Amino acid sequence: MTSYPEDYLDDVVENQGKLFDFVAQAFPHKSTEDFITAYMTSKTRKYIDECQAYVNTMSAEELWEYFTETERYKLKDGKALEGFMPDWIGEFYAYYQWFYNIPSAEVIDKVPLNFLKKAYFGLHDLDLDLAVQKVGRQ
Numbered sequence: 001m002t003s004y005p006e007d008y009l010d011d012v013v014e015n016q017g018k019l020f021d022f023v024a025q026a027f028p029h030k031s032t033e034d035f036i037t038a039y040m041t042s043k044t045r046k047y048i049d050e051c052q053a054y055v056n057t058m059s060a061e062e063l064w065e066y067f068t069e070t071e072r073y074k075l076k077d078g079k080a081l082e083g084f085m086p087d088w089i090g091e092f093y094a095y096y097q098w099f100y101n102i103p104s105a106e107v108i109d110k111v112p113l114n115f116l117k118k119a120y121f122g123l124h125d126l127d128l129d130l131a132v133q134k135v136g137r138q
Helices: 006-026 032-040 043-049 060-070 085-100 104-110 113-123 128-135
Strands: none
Touching: 006 032, 006 060, 006 085, 032 043, 032 085, 032 104, 032 113, 043 060, 043 104, 085 104, 085 113, 085 128, 113 128
16 A cells, blocks of 8 residues: 555655755755755655645745745755765655655654665665665565
């Protein structure tokens, strides 16, 4: 059983990947990891889990604006994730949440960001569905 209708899946996965990449690229001296953790445990992401169409259909830029305004989030100083990693992590977390139908706030605990950073090099070339199944339900 999945989290929300598959009709939304491609957009949610793509937009979350673009969102994580946008933050990393636009703010190279800010912590992408802190942002990812805050986002995955936020009300904004919970609304996506609950299939609230208004949020599920937002672009990456719209999600950024909505998230920072709704959650009153401010980026923390630090280092941005580089290369394709932030995009892939965003897509992985979105697909993992949908596939296993667990709250996004739990996804970040079940599959910690440090684990994904290390596993990235072995998993990012796989089909996303296979990568999610390879990591498995923790």
